[in-house]
Amino acid sequence: MPYFRSKYFFKLSTAGLISCFVFSACENDLKKIKEISELEVIKPVERSKDVEIIFSDSAKVKAKVEAPVMLNHTVAKPYREMPNGVKITFYENLKPVNVITAEHGIQRESENLIELHKNVVAKNEQGDIFKSEELIWDGKNKKIRSTQPVQIFMKNGDIINGTGFESNESFYPYTLDNTTGIFNVNENPGFTQ
Template sequence: MLRKNFNWIIIGLGLCVIACSNDLDKVNTISAKIAEKPVERSKNVDLIFSDSAKVKAELKTPEYLQYKVQNPYDEMPKGLKIDFFSPDLLIESTLTAKYGIRRYNEQNIEVRDSVVVVNKNGKRLTTEQLIWDQPKHMIFSDKFVKITSPDGTVQQGYGMEANEDLSNIRIKKFSGELYYKEGSETP
């Protein structure tokens, strides 16, 4: 009888250990989800980026979510607009997108979904994903990009890097044809 009860005790302890490990997995999963909740939610945010007390850019977004995790980041799920300024505070170019994420440790902002950059001369870059490297004042993409100039010149390809005002663009891998209006200078 004691031996029979002992067997049931062993089986019961085994089930408890299995149940506890499953519960710990659930607790860890729930804890991770809670940690990924924003700690602050702001509406109609206007951020100014400066370097050596000089305004370099201004970001506007209707919703700004801040996450204080191991690698903190901010999310802009309802889109954003960034104006890049010249030293005399004139808008050099404007970037818009439907989604953005700002990573503090990498000092960059990644934008996705209907990304458009237009400079003061009317040059227009479109892509689905782009990264703005804040310290380098450069924008990068590994996705398909299309660049249209006011004279009708169209360049397209995969991957590019450019300065914020689009005055110097390098497409990594050209794709398709190069278009330009009749009578304009050939590129």
């Protein structure tokens, strides 16, 4: 009889362990469901396609933002996300003076900022090309800045690298900290011997 009791006890212990695993699995599943439902709340309320936003001052177009997709997030600080690319064209007297493209953008309307991320490329009216992984357009102060490395390909062939980039909306003039570069030097400056 003691043998049967221990065997019976073993079966009960095994059944108890299995039920603990099942209940703990249910608990984990409930946690996952709660996490997923919280993510659903964070999802954007609005999805727009082929978006064009015009920024103007005194009825004059100052900038145009174009994006194939825009997601409107309504969290504590609402923002708009452009996950499939963005293009910003800046104007002076209705003439384009600078174009910036990026793979990803975020507009923070309350701060009057547009953050551009991933493969950011800008070209100014002088023909200089700017490349970085991040540029931030501060619409309030009409400045463009970055703390990330920036590479500038000058129209004359010079290449400038640096960080701490800041410029106006036309990308000229600009400042760049910690600069290094490759500069073309005229080997025959015109001096006679």
